[in-house]
Amino acid sequence: MTDREKILAAVAQNQPESSPLPNISFFKGDEAGIVEKYINVLTTIGGQVIQVSGYDDIAAWITEHYSADQRLITALPDLKTAAKLFEPVTTGHELADVDLAVIRGHFGVAENGAIWITEELMGHRSLPFIAQHVAVVFNKSDIVPTMHEAYLRIGETEYGFGTFISGPSKTADIEQSLVLGAHGARSMTVFLLG
Amino acid sequence: MTSEAKDHAQLADIFNKDEARVDWHDETLWWVRAKRDKAVHQLPEWEELREAASQIKHNVLSNLNSYLIQFEAQAQANGITVHWAADGAEHNRIVHELIKAEGVTRMVKSKSMLTEECHLNEYLADNGIEVIDSDLGERIVQLAKEPPSHIVLPCIHKKKEEIGDLFHEHLGTPANLSDPQILTEAARVHLRDTFLTRKVALTGVNFAIAETGEFVVCTNEGNADMGAHLANVHIASMGIEKLIPQRKHLGIFLRLLTRSATGQPITTYSSHFKKPRPGQQMHLVLVDNGRTVQLGREDFRNSLKCIRCGACMNTCPVYRRSGGHSYHTAVAGPIGSILAPNLDMKKYADLPFASTLCGSCTNVCPVKINIHEQLYKWRQVIVQEGHAPALKKVSMQAMTWTLGSPSVYRAAGKMGRWVMKYAPFAINNGFNPWYKQRDMPEPPKESFGEWYRKNR
Amino acid sequence: MRVGLFIPCYVDQFYPGAAIATLQLLEKLGVDVAYPAGQTCCGQPMANSGFEHLTHGCNELFIKNFDGFDYIVAPSGSCVLHVRDHLHDEHQEDKAKDIRDKVYELTTFLTDILKVKSLPAKFPYKVGMHQSCHGQRGLHISSMSELVAPSFSKPGSLLAMVEGIDIVPLNRIDECCGFGGTFCVAEEAVSAKMGKDRIDDHLEHGAEYITGVDMSCLMHMEGLLKRRGSKVKVLHIAEILNGIN
Incomplete structure (x- = not known):
């Protein structure tokens, strides 16, 4: 017998009588004050939220906070005046010296500050992680209350890789002292459009 | 290791020789428990979430055979190669073959308690493969040549001065550093180089979805993503019990996981791996290693619901005052004490007794495992199987x-x-x-x- | 209403005062109480050590002693929890079940069955309330800090009826004291450390007495208090509720 057959046979023999899945459709979050909640939560966990009326505001912010000799990359054509438009790479190693990556997110989650981003928005899967700093743009109207609404929204959409990102990379492994900037981005700036 | 021969009480006795350190360990973990309390009390639906999670996991255990087959088919359709390992040895052999096939002798690994359980690092080292653990806490204990003492906070037993010494010795940082910010920065630089130079990366798996064939890895540091997205070969190791039926169930589990673990609303990164990158190989190893036996133990099968949040350790008054290493097993604390006897009843006969049966573990468990009741039941089984000390038998x-x-x-x-x-x-x-x-x-x-x- | 008084073995032997207070309190409240003389122990020390299979004799004896009462009341959450969860007898399981349903920890019996609304007791001291785990998490006599649920305390509601009593706050309201039955000797180092930490919490908040529903936890903490020469005393909750002069 192969290990596969062995395992499946043992599982079949030992699993208990089938029990049904619970109904989870009643789990719903509160829509009230959802933008403020999102901003509060993300700020608390070390992110920064900037409300903007359009891409010009974002471009101005980038120009103000980063210098021309830094490597700034964006996957958003609307920001190509402020950062270099992403061009396909063979491997993520080519992105190792990126100082700022600006990408688009699908939507945010108010209860935890997370933003859902799939790989077609990233340029390369490694970009939001390997860049020293990351900025994500999404519409203010695209905030859902909790993870339940988040997965309803994701539904059965197709992706090769998707991730919820909630703030900068961090660790508290040394004596539970919180340090921002573990292996991923040192900071996360969220631009809320609209 | 000489500590292998000592039981929990003896190891705890040694840990308690330094009372100030016990106080520090206890307070640090109690603080994590307090953060958990603060987070969960913000959700009025908390207890319903726990109940839903418990029922979903029960559904998984009771249909595990079909979910495994469904998951395998979906994952394969997504381009993921699925491997099956009946035990730790087979898991290690599969991982070794994959590394060899890539023609390399080095690998970077993010947190995986399963690989601790299988002693993968030791196996690969014996076969000439260098593994670098990329989770900061795991890297620290790896440099100290110690196992993790906690599944979520691997070096919670280490003081920052000791970590400064380790980094001075191994990473060449200046002597006498103890600022966590500076130490973390040093590790960032050291491990960034590792991520950029390793062609094979291994990660654990927090959840795998039968419906879609994808798997989810949660980290705060971003180390799993750094490893996986830069490597030619991504190997993900998971216990067969990590399956959940549908994508929407992640809504329940991701809400529970980090609130229980650290009081955070979610980890910084919750990454859903569904298909390999173009040109990348993605392998998934499904591991049994005693899980099917535990599935057959009616009194203990609920322990397979565990999502490895570590809340039971943080709340356990015995764990906080005896340290993770006193449990002499990969997964310490209350949950470890009900999992370990299934793997080796004689070796871990002491663990179910390392508890006052206070029940706090059961109350914090996000999937409602009746941990303290299982500790009681393991005591009965261990005595019946003849693993009670002779003196105890006489006095009883x-x-x-x-x-x-x-x-x-x-x-x-x-x-x-x-x-x-x-x-x-x-x-x-x-x-x-x-x-x-x-x-x-x-x-x-x-x-x-x-x-x-x-x-x- | 006929109540069988179940006095745990170590209370019988070492803390008769707690047992007398329980008896007197119930009598004061008009309950017809009898103490079956043939009782020994519920069998918990063996069961919690993994020797539940040796408890048949204890179970048989327990049923023999307490069969026929309307209720069985004990000044111990731990022993009551053991009986509720583990009292079985294959030859008379119906009787065993009847007893499991009728056995009550004292404070729950007072609040839920007798529905006591006032007590003629006075205790003008600062008192720390220790939540014994088996009563709290096992029998749910108080809310638990881990759960998201309304807060309540059956023993606390009774202590609130005592004139002049000052219940001190605690940093960790329901942490285990570390007694744990045979754990207290098998895991001596951790057990003693847990007890010391619990005591420190009470002392830090100025407790003059530590009380609770389980004498076993209190015996453990008393042993530690005495060793350090503390003047702080332990008292079973029955002694406070019964009124100490």
Whole structure:
């Protein structure tokens, strides 16, 4: 017998009588004050939220906070005046010296500050992680209350890789002292459009 | 390792020689528990979430065969190569073959308690493969040549000065560093180089979705993503119990996981791996290693619901005051004490007894595993299987004889009180563990039974 | 209403005062109480050590002693929990079940069955309330800090009826004291450390007495208090509720 057959046979023999899945459709979050909640939560966990009326505001912010000799990359054509438009790479190693990556997110989650981003928005899967700093743009109207609404929204959409990102990379492994900037981005700036 | 031979009580005794350190360890973990409390009390639906998670996991365990087959088919359709390992040895062999096939001798690994359980690092080292753990806490214990002492906070037993010394010795940082910010920065630089130079990356798996064939890895540091997205080969190792039926169920589990673990609303990164990158190989190893046996143990199968949040460790008053290493197993604390005897009942016969059965673990468990009841049940099984110390057996039989007969009991009680009153040296000496730090109760003139006969 | 008084073995032998207070309190409240003389122990020390299979004799004896009462009341959450969860007898399981349903920890019996609304007791001292785990998490006599649920305390509601009593706050309201039955000697180092930490919490908040529903936890903490020469005393909750002069 192969290990596969062995395992499946043992599982079949030992699993208990089938029990049904619970109904989870009643789990719903509160829509009230959802933008403020999102901003509060993300700020608390070390992110920064900037409300903007359009891409010009974002471009101005980038120009103000980063210098021309830094490597700034964006996957958003609307920001190509402020950062270099992403061009396909063979491997993520080519992105190792990126100082700022600006990408688009699908939507945010108010209860935890997370933003859902799939790989077609990233340029390369490694970009939001390997860049020293990351900025994500999404519409203010695209905030859902909790993870339940988040997965309803994701539904059965197709992706090769998707991730919820909630703030900068961090660790508290040394004596539970919180340090921002573990292996991923040192900071996360969220631009809320609209 | 000499500590292998010592049981929990002996290792805990050694840990308690340094009381200030015990206080520090206890306070640090209690702080994590307090953060958890603060987070969960913000969700009025918390208890319903726990119940839903428990029921979903029960559904998984009761349909595991079909979910495994469904998951395998979906994952394969997504371009993921699925491997099956009946035990730790087979898991290690598969991982080794994959590394060899890539023609390399080095690998970067993010947190995976399963690989600790399988002793993968030791196996690969014996076969000439260098593994670097990329989770900061795991890297620290790896440099110290120690196992993790906690599944979520691997170096919670280490002081920052000790970490500064380790980094000075191994990473060449200046001597006497102890600022967590500076130490983390040093590790960032060191590990960034590792991520950029490793062609094979191994990650654990927090959840795998039967419906879609994808798997989810949660980290705060971003180390799993850094490793996986830069490597040519991504190997993900998971226990077969990590499956959940549908994508939407992640809504329940991701809400529970980090709130229980650290009090965070979610980890910084919750990454859903569904298909390999173009040109990348993605392998998934499904591991049994005793899980199907546990599935067949009716009293203990619920332990397979565990999502490895570590809340039971943080809340456990015994864990906080004995340290993770006193459990001498990969997964320490209350959950480890109900998982380990399934793997080796004799070796881990002490663990179910390393508890006061206070029940706090059961109350914090996000998937409602009845941990303290299982500790009680393991005690019965361990004694029945003949793993109780001989002295304990004799004293239990004597106790049974005494308590089984009212007249013997009355005589023994009188004797016991008489001994305490008139010959305190007989009991109040160093050989009686009670007396080491505690006085005996003052012996009363008469028992309640004697008083009752006179007064009623 | 006929109530069988179940006095745990170590209370019988070492803390008769707690047992007398329980008896007197119930009598004061008009309950017809009897103490079956043939009782020894519920069998918990063996069962919690993994020797539940040796408890048949204790179970048989327990049923013999307590069969026929309307209720069985004990001044111990731990022993009651053991009986509720583990009292079985294959030859008379119906009787065993009847007893499992009728056995009550004292404070729950007072609040839920007798529905006591006032007590003629006075205790003008600062008191720390120790939540014994088996009563709290096992029998749910108080809310638990881990759960998201309304807060309540059956023993606390009774202590609130005592004149002049000052219940001190605690940093960790329901942490285990570390007694744990045979754990107290098998895991001596951790057990003693847990007890010391619990005591420190009470002392830090100025407790003059530590009380609770389980004398076993209190015996453990008393042993530690005495060793350090503390004047702080332990008292079973029945002694406070019964009124100490």
